[in-house]
Amino acid sequence: MTRAAGWVGAVVLAAVVMSCERPRPPEDKLAIANDLRAPGAGQANGRLIFEETCGACHDRSGHGLPGRAPTLHGSPLVSAPPDVIVRILLDGVHDDAPDAPRYVLPMPSWRIIGDRDLAAVATYVRTSFGNSAPPVTQADVARVRHETDGRKRPWSRAELDGMRGESTP
Numbered sequence: 145m146t147r148a149a150g151w152v153g154a155v156v157l158a159a160v161v162m163s164c165e166r167p168r169p170p171e172d173k174l175a176i177a178n179d180l181r182a183p184g185a186g187q188a189n190g191r192l193i194f195e196e197t198c199g200a201c202h203d204r205s206g207h208g209l210p211g212r213a214p215t216l217h218g219s220p221l222v223s224a225p226p227d228v229i230v231r232i233l234l235d236g237v238h239d240d241a242p243d244a245p246r247y248v249l250p251m252p253s254w255r256i257i258g259d260r261d262l263a264a265v266a267t268y269v270r271t272s273f274g275n276s277a278p279p280v281t282q283a284d285v286a287r288v289r290h291e292t293d294g295r296k297r298p299w300s301r302a303e304l305d306g307m308r309g310e311s312t313p
């Protein structure tokens with residue numbers, strides 16, 4: 145290889161590496177969404193949904209924002225059996241303790257999001273931010289959605305803690 149060819153090769157390699165590391169501009173999002181139809185892409189799909197839908201309150205880093213939402217790093221509700229996070233996503237959660245932190249807005253209900261996407265975002269949260277809980281399946285979401293149909297009010301932590309206790313082996 146000549147010196148010139150080696151130099152060109154190094155520049156091309158550097159460009160490829162840089163383009164992989166750069167955060168993707170918004171116009172690339174559709175392309176990402178399309179890529180994500182590929183099998184096994186659930187993780188990345190969940191990340192996209194998280195960053196666009198949850199990040200405004202929980203921050204893209206999952207660390208939460210003061211007055212907006214708590215951190216999801218090491219949250220016991222996130223790593224509890226799948227039904228807990230699915231219930232939180234479908235109907236929201238609120239802290240009923242008198243000394244609980246107060247937030248500008250409650251954790252919203254995400255019933256408008258379909259089973260596949262809720263499973264993807266739940267799985268992303270359970271496998272990111274230092275959490276390592278098993279994935280949530282589309283079937284889990286469909287089942288819990290059916291079981292809690294018509295609820296229309298957020299879960300209290302006391303209710304969810306009860307479920308955590310019951311379903312933990």
Ligand code: HEC
Binds near residue numbers: 200216222254269
């Ligand atoms: C409008 C702001 C807002 C958005 C958007 C939002 N959340 Fe929340 N979330 C909250 C608040 C506030 C709480 C805490 C409520 C409380 O304890 O009273 C919360 C709590 C949670 C919890 C329980 C965490 C814990 O340990 O207490 C999980 C899990 C969660 N949110 C996941 C999500 C996911 C996933 C999304 C996106 C699909 C999302 N949230 C979008 C505001 C938001």
